[in-house]
Amino acid sequence: MRLTHSCIITNEVKKLSEFYEKVLQIKAETSGDEYAEFPTDCGILSIFSFSLQESLAKGSSLPGSNRNLILEFNVANVDDEYMRLEKLGVEFVKPLTTQPWGNRSFYFQDPDGNMLNFYTKVK
Missing domain, CATH: 3.30.720.120 (Signal recognition particle alu RNA binding heterodimer, srp9/1)
Structure with a gap:
């Protein structure tokens, strides 16, 4: 499947x-x-x-x-994506941070309120 x-x-x-x-x-x-x-x-x-x-x-x-599903996208450089989307006026739900499990990520919502997570695995 x-x-x-x-x-x-x-x-x-x-x-x-x-x-x-x-x-x-x-x-x-x-x-x-x-x-x-x-x-x-x-x-x-x-x-x-x-x-x-x-x-x-x-x-x-x-x-x-939707308040219970996150669309997650692994991106090449999450810092660059954060700056690019910031310039587009995207409002962030969770700022750019590095998680204990090794992902550097940020969350934001689309116009309907669906949550997105852009992340990059870091060492």
């Missing part, structure tokens, strides 16, 4: 896609106005319309309500 996608359900596909294009520095691959995806080295992050999700599985999701 292999996890291939992580999907965010939202009322704002365009807004969230534009945010992720800036943050991930990847151009979204879209299918109409209701779906976008960002291929990465180990899977795809997709953005999906709440209204379309409702038509497929009514009551199965609630956009903008």
Whole structure:
């Protein structure tokens, strides 16, 4: 078994896609106005319309309500990413710190409140 996608359900596909294009520095691959995806080295992050999700599985999701999942991205240089995102006006939830287990990381949220962690393993 292999996890291939992580999907965010939202009322704002365009807004969230534009945010992720800036943050991930990847151009979204879209299918109409209701779906976008960002291929990465180990899977795809997709953005999906709440209204379309409702038509497929009514009551199965609630956009903008995630408070228990973090999307984690291993980046080449977390310090450089922190400075780059700071210039974009990203508000950080956890500042850039080195954790006892050897990750240097920071947390921030997308416009829907989904948490992201950018990190680099350090010695």
